[in-house]
Amino acid sequence: xxxxxxxxxxxxxxxxxxxxxxxxxxxxxxxxxxxxxxxxxxxxxxxxxxxxxxxxxxxxxxxxxxxxxxxxxxxxxxxxxxxxxxxxxxxxxxxxxxxxxxxxxxxxxxxxxxxxxxxxxxxxxxxxxxxxxxxxxxxxxxxxxxxxxxxxxxxxxxxxxxxxxxxxxxxxxxxxxxxxxxxxxxxxxxxxxxxxxxxxxxxxxxxxxxxxxxxxxxxxxx
Amino acid sequence: xxxxxxxxxxxxxxxxxxxxxxxxxxxxxxxxxxxxxxxxxxxxxxxxxxxxxxxxxxxxxxxxxxxxxxxxxxxxxxxxxxxxxxxxxxxxxxxxxxxxxxxxxxxxxxxxxxxxxxxxxxxxxxxxxxxxxxxxxxxxxxxxxxxxxxxxxxxxxxxxxxxxxxxxxxxxxxxxxxxxxxxxxxxxxxxxxxxxxxxxxxxxxxxxxxxxxxxxxxxxxxxxxxxxxxxxxxxxxxxxxxxxxxxx
Numbered sequence: 119x120x121x122x123x124x125x126x127x128x129x130x131x132x133x134x135x136x137x138x139x140x141x142x143x144x145x146x147x148x149x150x151x152x153x154x155x156x157x158x159x160x161x162x163x164x165x166x167x168x169x170x171x172x173x174x175x176x177x178x179x180x181x182x183x184x185x186x187x188x189x190x191x192x193x194x195x196x197x198x199x200x201x202x203x204x205x206x207x208x209x210x211x212x213x214x215x216x217x218x219x220x221x222x223x224x225x226x227x228x229x230x231x232x233x234x235x236x237x238x239x240x241x242x243x244x245x246x247x248x249x250x251x252x253x254x255x256x257x258x259x260x261x262x263x264x265x266x267x268x269x270x271x272x273x274x275x276x277x278x279x280x281x282x283x284x285x286x287x288x289x290x291x292x293x294x295x296x297x298x299x300x301x302x303x304x305x306x307x308x309x310x311x312x313x314x315x316x317x318x319x320x321x322x323x324x325x326x327x328x329x330x331x332x333x334x335x336x337x338x339x340x
Numbered sequence: 341x342x343x344x345x346x347x348x349x350x351x352x353x354x355x356x357x358x359x360x361x362x363x364x365x366x367x368x369x370x371x372x373x374x375x376x377x378x379x380x381x382x383x384x385x386x387x388x389x390x391x392x393x394x395x396x397x398x399x400x401x402x403x404x405x406x407x408x409x410x411x412x413x414x415x416x417x418x419x420x421x422x423x424x425x426x427x428x429x430x431x432x433x434x435x436x437x438x439x440x441x442x443x444x445x446x447x448x449x450x451x452x453x454x455x456x457x458x459x460x461x462x463x464x465x466x467x468x469x470x471x472x473x474x475x476x477x478x479x480x481x482x483x484x485x486x487x488x489x490x491x492x493x494x495x496x497x498x499x500x501x502x503x504x505x506x507x508x509x510x511x512x513x514x515x516x517x518x519x520x521x522x523x524x525x526x527x528x529x530x531x532x533x534x535x536x537x538x539x540x541x542x543x544x545x546x547x548x549x550x551x552x553x554x555x556x557x558x559x560x561x562x563x564x565x566x567x568x569x570x571x572x573x574x575x576x577x578x579x580x581x582x583x584x585x586x587x588x
Binding site: 326 | 426481485488494505
């Protein structure tokens with residue numbers, strides 16, 4: 119257990135000392151969202167309709183961008199082997215890594231999303247739905263993405279492959295989250311969609327660490 | 341019965357046994373596919389009555405529906421084979437899983453293409469973001485992902501394991517994707533076009549469809565067996581039984 123805590127501390131400290139790790143996805147998030155009004159239509163009325171979806175697609179891409187590095191260093195410098203030798207369960211490691219990833223990508227994205235909402239003239243009623251859907255949905259992205267990161271950790275140019283593997287699996291999160299924001303924007307109930315996101319989160323927390331652990335073992339056996 | 345299944349399972353793990361036994365199956369499978377396709381297609385394309393709404397364009401159903409069904413079963417089979425490989429380290433299962441991926445993807449592509457061809461006259465468009473269409477497209481992406489991961493790994497063994505893990509993650513996600521897409525669709529746009537909910541089919545149309553479905557399953561089995569035999573020959577090429585086989 120102390121190993122889990124130590125890893126959590128170490129990874130958070132590493133992220134704090136290397137601001138690029140969490141700042142780059144944020145900047146990317148901002149820029150992708152800024153491209154939409156430029157490319158599609160800057161009309162506020164139109165933007166208010168698509169803003170929820172745009173912010174969610176941007177969040178999804180930013181998450182993918184930061185996932186690539188999740189296990190690379192641990193595989194290369196032997197941390198992973200040490201972890202396995204310690205007898206601590208890989209399930210715990212996978213869970214902690216996904217948690218750290220969420221702390222440095224999903225959490226800042228969630229906190230920054232109201233600013234983007236303002237830029238994209240998100241309807242006033244939809245702010246809570248946006249923040250809530252991101253708060254519940256981005257951990258699912260981290261957990262699912264961690265499986266892909268573990269699978270591609272030993273592959274050269276694994277980043278592109280990672281997106282290919284994981285994007286189809288992100289579809290349910292995207293659909294429920296964007297639908298929550300959209301429905302809030304037109305003044306309808308959205309707790310059903312948030313409930314689905316919560317169910318996905320529970321499912322992902324139980325199941326994905328197994329897959330990640332199996333994929334990590336695969337990296338060690340080579 | 342149970343004993344029989346167990347023996348069969350252990351025998352299936354032996355490439356040589358599989359190669360020999362399928363040698364005897366292949367003629368039957370070929371015959372069944374050929375006769376089934378001939379009967380089903382002629383009945384469906386020439387003798388089944390035209391649909392009262394869609395006229396003759398509905399006849400593509402005899403290819404479209406079997407292909408769609410089989411691509412979904414193929415993903416499931418690939419995941420099961422992957423699980424068998426991960427749990428019991430059975431090499432044959434890994435080869436079968438690897439062989440299924442491109443076949444399943446092909447059937448998925450056929451279903452999408454025939455769907456587009458069918459959609460053009462009936463809906464007036466090649467592509468709609470309908471629940472079924474979207475989930476088939478995502479299934480195709482899932483097949484591509486498994487194939488790409490297999491290719492990307494340095495060793496074949498690692499490729500087998502990685503793609504098995506991915507297939508298992510995908511198989512959990514398939515129902516989630518399917519339902520999310522369906523709910524998303526009903527939430528966003530009212531169902532103006534419903535392809536799947538037609539009044540119950542007339543037997544004259546239904547029977548050829550069932551024949552085509554059965555035939556396509558047999559054809560799928562044939563493809564899997566043929567490609568698995570190739571895989572066996574390649575992996576066992578240094579074994580004496582293959583050398584003997586090739587010399588004769």
